[in-house]
Amino acid sequence: MKYLISLLLGLLVGAAIFAAGMIYNPFLLNRGLSPLSVTESEVISLNFSGVPSDAIVYTNDGDSRLKPFPEKVLQLWEPSIRLTSAMATVMRDARHQTAGIGVKFSSFSERTRLLYGEAIVDSVWYIYLPDQGSLFIEQFENYWAFLREVALPAYRSSANNWKGTWIGNLTVGPGALGTAAVTGGAGSFQGLNMEGLESLTATAYSVNDGPAAAEGRLLIEMPDAVEEFEDGLSSE
């Protein structure tokens, strides 16, 4: 009997050591500089609130930590969409003026590999900017760093919340350099293929309600005018 108890205790201690290793392993964090941070091309910057109750509408399966908003919005409870959330929100430009409307669909990804520090979400944005056109953004996001540095400390806090400043890039693909694929739909963006990046700045997080103060940002790199000119010459 004592051997069985020793074995169980050993397993539990081993599992705890493994969990601690996962949480504190510095090699599981990739906080490298995004290529869009140093680009010389024109970049469109769009900001949005990262707090669900600031959106026009936010919905999910209704059982998640993030509460649907408004309260009576249709919830995504069906098996095919219960790991999905939908949000419509106002997009603001770099001067914080309203620039358009954004719709984001996010689904937990089967590519998630917690062992490698990958908590992946497959998401797409549809953005309409009046007088400019529409954009479609496809991306994979990794929330591991956010979970580790914001959500987990909030759980460990006796007050069940976290305050501080966390700034991180969420986009990790599908671009080879960890960027999102952006396609122009209508207007001046029509026919353009671009790259993008979503980042998040969080300053308060609650275990009960999720992000209490957070600002998201989308950077979209416009195609280089010189490249377009050269492409035009080569096609003539």
Place this chain on the structure above:
Amino acid sequence: MLGVAGSAALLYAYPAVDQHREASIVSVAPNGGNVESFHVNVPMDRILVGAPGQKQPLPAGMEWPADQILQDIRVELFKIRNARDAVVGVAARTAAKDGSTDLIDWVLHLPARGSIFVNMQPGATETGFRIGELTAGSREFALLNGSMTERWVPDTSGEEDAPQGRIELLTTFVGDEDSL
């Protein structure tokens, strides 16, 4: 050591996320391409009707922003169903006046498969369809070309709990020749 190895093996072998999949119902078009039908039951599948000046906003309590720049936009979010009437994803339809032209865009998001972005032609055909080209797709749809039609089909069943009608979306996709 057994605890550490066991935890690692469990995390490696057990999928953290397992999306539910409905079997795709795809038919082959006579002139080539895969045809797949989706629909939205109205009003029960409507998540959002975002437009200015609504007396009864949907969902209740939704406030459309008062910014002048957003006054010519209508954004709708839906659940979308396959031919068996099972919910398989969510979709956004945006209608706006872009300068002198009308814009209608659809984004279909099927969590287990990928997403579709279709830029529709604003005018409907003589048969009541509106047609649009697949502008971009993700994952399963990334390497496809094709089109999608939309049309409104009013309900004629007369049943008490029947929807008012449905928005039918018919996709016809072919593989990108360059990828073959």
